[in-house]
Amino acid sequence: MDMSKDLVAASATPLVLAILAEGDSYGYAIIKRVAELSGGHLQWTDGMLYPVLHRLERLGYVAAKWSAAESGRRRKYYRITKDGRAQLAAQRQQWKAVDGALRGIWMQACTV
Amino acid sequence: MTTLTDQPLEEQIAQWRAYVRRRQALHGPDVEELEGHLRDQLAALTEAGLSGNEAFLVAVKRMGSLDALSREFARAHSERLWKQLVVATDADTSANTAYAEPFVVLGLAVAAALATKVPELFGHRLNPDEEVPLFYFRNASLFVLPLLTVYFAWKRGLDVVSGLWLALPFAAGAVFANVYPFRTGGDTEVLTVLHLPFALWLAVGFAYVRGRWFADGGRMNFVRFSGELVIYYVLIALGGGVLTAFTFMMFNAIDMNAAWFVGPWLLPCGAAAAVIVASWLVEAKQSVIENMAPVLTRLFTPLFTILLLVFLATMAWTGSPINVQREVLIGFDLLLVVVVGLVLYAASARDPQAPPDFFDSLQLLLVASALVVDGVALAAIAARISEFGFTPNRVAALGENLILLVNLAGSAWFYARFLRHQGSFAALERWQMAYLPVYCVWAAFVVVIFPPVFGYR
Numbered sequence: 001m002d003m004s005k006d007l008v009a010a011s012a013t014p015l016v017l018a019i020l021a022e023g024d025s026y027g028y029a030i031i032k033r034v035a036e037l038s039g040g041h042l043q044w045t046d047g048m049l050y051p052v053l054h055r056l057e058r059l060g061y062v063a064a065k066w067s068a069a070e071s072g073r074r075r076k077y078y079r080i081t082k083d084g085r086a087q088l089a090a091q092r093q094q095w096k097a098v099d100g101a102l103r104g105i106w107m108q109a110c111t112v
Numbered sequence: 113m114t115t116l117t118d119q120p121l122e123e124q125i126a127q128w129r130a131y132v133r134r135r136q137a138l139h140g141p142d143v144e145e146l147e148g149h150l151r152d153q154l155a156a157l158t159e160a161g162l163s164g165n166e167a168f169l170v171a172v173k174r175m176g177s178l179d180a181l182s183r184e185f186a187r188a189h190s191e192r193l194w195k196q197l198v199v200a201t202d203a204d205t206s207a208n209t210a211y212a213e214p215f216v217v218l219g220l221a222v223a224a225a226l227a228t229k230v231p232e233l234f235g236h237r238l239n240p241d242e243e244v245p246l247f248y249f250r251n252a253s254l255f256v257l258p259l260l261t262v263y264f265a266w267k268r269g270l271d272v273v274s275g276l277w278l279a280l281p282f283a284a285g286a287v288f289a290n291v292y293p294f295r296t297g298g299d300t301e302v303l304t305v306l307h308l309p310f311a312l313w314l315a316v317g318f319a320y321v322r323g324r325w326f327a328d329g330g331r332m333n334f335v336r337f338s339g340e341l342v343i344y345y346v347l348i349a350l351g352g353g354v355l356t357a358f359t360f361m362m363f364n365a366i367d368m369n370a371a372w373f374v375g376p377w378l379l380p381c382g383a384a385a386a387v388i389v390a391s392w393l394v395e396a397k398q399s400v401i402e403n404m405a406p407v408l409t410r411l412f413t414p415l416f417t418i419l420l421l422v423f424l425a426t427m428a429w430t431g432s433p434i435n436v437q438r439e440v441l442i443g444f445d446l447l448l449v450v451v452v453g454l455v456l457y458a459a460s461a462r463d464p465q466a467p468p469d470f471f472d473s474l475q476l477l478l479v480a481s482a483l484v485v486d487g488v489a490l491a492a493i494a495a496r497i498s499e500f501g502f503t504p505n506r507v508a509a510l511g512e513n514l515i516l517l518v519n520l521a522g523s524a525w526f527y528a529r530f531l532r533h534q535g536s537f538a539a540l541e542r543w544q545m546a547y548l549p550v551y552c553v554w555a556a557f558v559v560v561i562f563p564p565v566f567g568y569r
Binding site for chain 1: 174176
């Protein structure tokens, strides 16, 4: 299944925020979690995650910190902020509305 | 399958890193972050049984095209765009405009120069032996800023409808500068001279950001542009001064007076054309001088902080009150303008994601001490303003003082939050950006409302 670019882009923010709401994480782990959650349907180009993370950081939804990873290299860890949680809640409402509307019409189509 | 030695893989990674580093939109830490990702991916892939080479190919492929990636990075960090010459122009149009641009700029500069001579056709003569009529100063911004707006509208590919909307403020400016029956040399007339350019600057800004005032850090780029424009203009003006001095000197040597040429022609035409040329230079040569405004900020923030603190300490020590003279209010206005400028340009040059450092604390100290100094001055002035009575100058100066005071109070609050890790630097930036129109609206207010309210005196 090939998802449209716009849909992938639109879903990036809530997905990343929701994953960070589970706990602090870093880029590679976030990508892996996305693939896991979507059963491989949501294929991001790996690099594209980072501009998204940086944009969220600039908006104050996530905070970042460099710390040492197991391998001894530095790794940039991201943490969701209070603003980020509020944003996540708002986005959740919006996606619920979209989801509800689509479900409504598709269920109807099934029964007709 | 564990035939891979780390050596060739490390070399490949090093090559990849060097290649990515060449991208201007990607900074050191970004590359490091991406490299970390690449290594994690490589580890997972070799674990799954791929050879070093295969794993490298797959990992790099999954990272995505570097062109697309650096474009995304540039969009996420729009301040970095400033350093490239690709401010929101597409590849094909930029080639087109790059070829025509010098001619357009030349044409507009000549048009601006000639615009200053148009009033002569209607009897507003410039005589080298007399003072320049205030008519010229009232309309100074109208000679140049519409053409500057045209330049940006052309350069950014603004559509015709938005362009026509942008003509409205200039038409309004022309009306308000000229229909009021000002008493000759009255205060309200001088206020119009001083405020009209600021009111119209907002229209230039709209053309500069291609009509999208709120998008992609466009406003911050416009602030940067304004600062660099001032620096360029001052440099050009210095050169013009030298040129003028030589004109006088050389023609004097052959017993001719060049005043008839310098006063009515060289100065006004040069001053008008220089705005267009300076704007073009700022647009074209951003990278040459991009660090001027931030460097000046870094230099003068500590000095102004020391000045303000020493002033406060001296005043507290000697107990001598502020001697409220005519110019005191305007002087303190200018002080606030300088401090707001320092804050603004410090913000414009700063990486919004960097953690708070010493310089940020210094900025807060500067803002706080400016607030205290201005508070003291305002108290002194308020105590005696009843004696003075309200004149247009004083009301204008008082209004400006309050506007700047509110801005600085807000800045201090956001700085304090940022330093205590309660807010992001972006919040301060947003505050400053949201405040920009306030200055222009106030300037428009002074131009439109003050003259009739104060009876054109």
